[in-house]
Amino acid sequence: VAHYCSTVQVGIFTKHINMDIDEDTDNCANILPQILCEFGVITKNDGSCSYKQRSTTVISAVHGPYDIEHSKQKNDKSVIDVTVSSNDGNLHSSKTKLIEEIIKSSAESSLMLYVYSRTGISLSLQVLSNNGSLLSALINSVTLALIDSGLSMNYMLSAVSCAVLEDSLIVYPTVHEEESATATVMLCFDSVNFDIVSCYSTGKLNVNSYEQVLKLSLRAARQLVKYFRHLIEKKSASARPISSKR
DSSP, X not given: OOOOEEEEEOSOSSOEEESSXXXXXXXXXXXXXXXXXXXXXXXXXXXXXXXXETTEEEEXXXXXXXXXXXGGOBXXXXXXXXXXXXXXXXXXXXXXXXXXXXXXXXXXXHBOGGGGTTEEEEEEEEEEEOSSOHHHHHHHHHHHHHHHHTOOBSOOEEEEEEEEOSSEEEESOOHHHHHHSSEEEEEEEESSSOOEEEEEEXXXXXXXXXXXXXXXXXXXXXXXXXXXXXXXXXXXXXOOOOOOOO
């Protein structure tokens, strides 16, 4: 399994953006957080990734496709199973189930499941530390783990978290910033047309605020996809042919 570790820091850790966003100015280089990523961290799985987004760290692992019971099989696609767990146990069961459902639906849309009909694919996610923007970190981690597994994909996923304050937006907010916000939004985009794949929000959000969040999140998502492609190129370049001993 090829390992590649890369760190990128774009802009600063916490970026407050004025609600009046200039549509003609691409400020992506100033709004992404520090990201640390490593492929192939769990060698016994078919794909894995350690992903640190600011001070939130998660690990995702992919197992499959594998044989499943006949009663659980789908003739036209593979069956996805998602499990999210936390080191400190701070995730409530109800919230964990919601997170798992969002990740499952997002992953299903990104994968070419028809290629692996009548099989199962498991996604296991471990939260090592949570200091905000957890859902976007989990989705981004899953995307990179799926890439590491080599499964056929329709597109990559690019997830962005945003907190809405009275007169500004915070991209990839911390837990404290999320608690201080009037609303929080997670938007997940595809990497082809940048259509919205999934969305989760809390709090009160008017139409104008949502439009500003959408514009800012889309910019961040585009930059994140560029970074993911950079990681893939580096990963491919670092791979070496393995010769079997006789």
